[in-house]
Amino acid sequence: xRMHDAAEALSLVRPRPAGDADNLQTADVxxxxxxxxxxxxxxxxxxxxxxxxxxxxxxxxxxGKSLLLRLLHGLLTPTSGSVSWNxxxxxxxxxxxQAMVFQKPVLLRxxxxxxxxxxxxxxxxxxxxxxxxxxxxxxxxxxxxxxxxQPARLLSGGEQxxxxxxxxxxxxxxxxxxxxxxxxLDPASVLMIENAVSEAHLKGVKIIFITHDIGQVKRLGDEVxxxxxxxxxxxxxxxxxxxxxxxxxxxxxxxxxxxx
Amino acid sequence: MQDFAExxxxxxxxxxxxxPDLIExxxxxxxxxxxxxxxxxxxxxxxxxxxxxxRFPGRGALLVLVNALMGLPPVVVGLFVYMMLSRAGPLGVMxxxxxxxxxxxxxxxxITPIIAALSRQVIEDLNGEYADFFRSVSVPMADRLWALLWxxxxxxxxxxxxxxxxxxxxxxxxxxxGGNIDHLTRVMTTAIALETSKGDxxxxxxxxxxxxxxxxxxxxxxxGLKTQAVRHAYA
Numbered sequence: 216x217r218m219h220d221a222a223e224a225l226s227l228v229r230p231r232p233a234g235d236a237d238n239l240q241t242a243d244v245x246x247x248x249x250x251x252x253x254x255x256x257x258x259x260x261x262x263x264x265x266x267x268x269x270x271x272x273x274x275x276x277x278x279g280k281s282l283l284l285r286l287l288h289g290l291l292t293p294t295s296g297s298v299s300w301n302x303x304x305x306x307x308x309x310x311x312x313q314a315m316v317f318q319k320p321v322l323l324r325x326x327x328x329x330x331x332x333x334x335x336x337x338x339x340x341x342x343x344x345x346x347x348x349x350x351x352x353x354x355x356x357x358x359x360x361x362x363x364x365q366p367a368r369l370l371s372g373g374e375q376x377x378x379x380x381x382x383x384x385x386x387x388x389x390x391x392x393x394x395x396x397x398x399x400l401d402p403a404s405v406l407m408i409e410n411a412v413s414e415a416h417l418k419g420v421k422i423i424f425i426t427h428d429i430g431q432v433k434r435l436g437d438e439v440x441x442x443x444x445x446x447x448x449x450x451x452x453x454x455x456x457x458x459x460x461x462x463x464x465x466x467x468x469x470x471x472x473x474x475x
Numbered sequence: 476m477q478d479f480a481e482x483x484x485x486x487x488x489x490x491x492x493x494x495p496d497l498i499e500x501x502x503x504x505x506x507x508x509x510x511x512x513x514x515x516x517x518x519x520x521x522x523x524x525x526x527x528x529x530r531f532p533g534r535g536a537l538l539v540l541v542n543a544l545m546g547l548p549p550v551v552v553g554l555f556v557y558m559m560l561s562r563a564g565p566l567g568v569m570x571x572x573x574x575x576x577x578x579x580x581x582x583x584x585x586i587t588p589i590i591a592a593l594s595r596q597v598i599e600d601l602n603g604e605y606a607d608f609f610r611s612v613s614v615p616m617a618d619r620l621w622a623l624l625w626x627x628x629x630x631x632x633x634x635x636x637x638x639x640x641x642x643x644x645x646x647x648x649x650x651x652x653g654g655n656i657d658h659l660t661r662v663m664t665t666a667i668a669l670e671t672s673k674g675d676x677x678x679x680x681x682x683x684x685x686x687x688x689x690x691x692x693x694x695x696x697x698x699g700l701k702t703q704a705v706r707h708a709y710a
Contacts, residue, residue: 290610311613321608324601324626333622334612386612 239300239312239389240266240421242287246296249282257282258445259296268437269412269422271453275468278442280425281318284392287423288315300390314383315392320375322367327359330367331382338386353381356414357407373404380411390421397431409435429469433457441465478676485677490684497678501685504662507575507649508642511582515638518583519590520631524620526591527598541595544588549581553651556581560652573654578662581648586638593634598623629704636697640690
């Protein structure tokens with residue numbers, strides 16, 4: 216699919232007023248701890264996330280990346296510490312202005328089109344004609360138009376993840392969390408997802424993206440948050456991270472040495 | 476042995492000739508059991524879905540109670556409904572005793588816990604799968620309930636089938652509250668019990684054959700639907 220097709224279709228994601236976006240997209244994380252089974256899985260994270268850049272979260276398996284994303288989205292309650300979005304505690308209120316794409320797509324037992332419709336009906340309350348137009352545009356943007364009537368669970372892994380992404384974008388979120396959405400996908404699917412994410416970002420959506428792929432970080436990211444053992448070891452720009460990581464954990468990770 | 480063979484021959488003859496008395500009993504049985512099933516599904520599926528996703532103090536005790544009620548003895552249900560509907564009972568003024576409505580009430584009480592308990596399990600499993608997505612997009616409770624019921628519809632058909640099987644095969648409760656009155660409240664199970672006690676095995680066997688046939692047909696229909704659903708990845 217051509218890049219400008221995606222841009223054209225996703226142009227229905229209207230740009231947000233700058234002030235509005237700023238109000239929704241700044242996160243303050245203070246002394247964040249999440250404990251389970253007697254282990255501190257998130258161990259005292261302090262972090263500020265600003266509205267502008269695409270934030271890529273990296274780190275070895277078990278570093279706590281997915282947990283941090285869930286805590287930021289308010290899906291989990293911290294053991295101690297806090298997450299707030301412009302002063303509002305992460306939870307039901309902040310989640311309404313956010314969306315998340317999970318590593319394993321959670322798709323409803325319905326058709327592809329019905330999966331998108333579910334969120335459109337819920338979030339936008341559009342009339343039927345407008346909803347169908349918007350749904351068709353979103354499906355077109357990631358090359359799923361021909362699959363609209365198919366059961367979502369019969370799609371390939373890449374198609375399922377693309378569907379999960381446009382369904383998340385259907386709610387016109389201020390912040391979009393992506394938990395390794397391109398893990399195990401073929402290059403074409405990765406490209407489509409990266410294009411859609413870039414377009415959403417251009418329209419003012421704050422992107423927070425977990426990945427293990429350093430190439431993807433270079434293509435897509437503006438800043439990197441690196442995690443190891445439940446802590447954030449550094450937060451820096453992508454060029455700085457790639458050329459001279461400050462923490463020994465990030466250096467070991469980038470050089471292929473296992474971080475335990 | 477020869478008597479049994481003769482009884483079978485007569486039974487198939489009754490079925491084959493679409494005997495009017497036989498048809499009347501079968502139609503009433505189906506009307507009572509399907510009506511009870513519809514009411515039980517309306518109550519039981521909603522209750523099951525609510526129990527599957529709501530968290531509140533006393534939920535565990537309520538689950539134990541609903542599960543325990545699955546094993547309600549039909550005669551106890553019959554006795555309870557009889558006491559409620561009898562002339563001296565609180566609902567006696569409605570004059571429902573020994574009517575098909577009383578039988579519907581008894582069967583509804585009997586199968587609602589089955590539908591609630593089994594649907595709770597089905598929906599809880601599906602909710603476990605959807606929970607993160609629902610929380611992420613802040614789906615309101617009513618929408619969540621409806622979405623779960625809709626998406627689990629093929630599995631819930633099996634639940635409804637279990638309820639229907641229990642209702643249509645039940646004899647104790649409908650005997651007590653219906654009275655097994657000819658041309659009024661006589662259903663397949665009560666007729667089988669009566670005709671067997673009278674020694675008229677032909678009619679009893681004919682009804683038994685139809686009862687089995689209905690059970691097989693309903694099961695086959697539901698299994699066919701489920702197979703289609705699995706093939707299309709909806710289940």
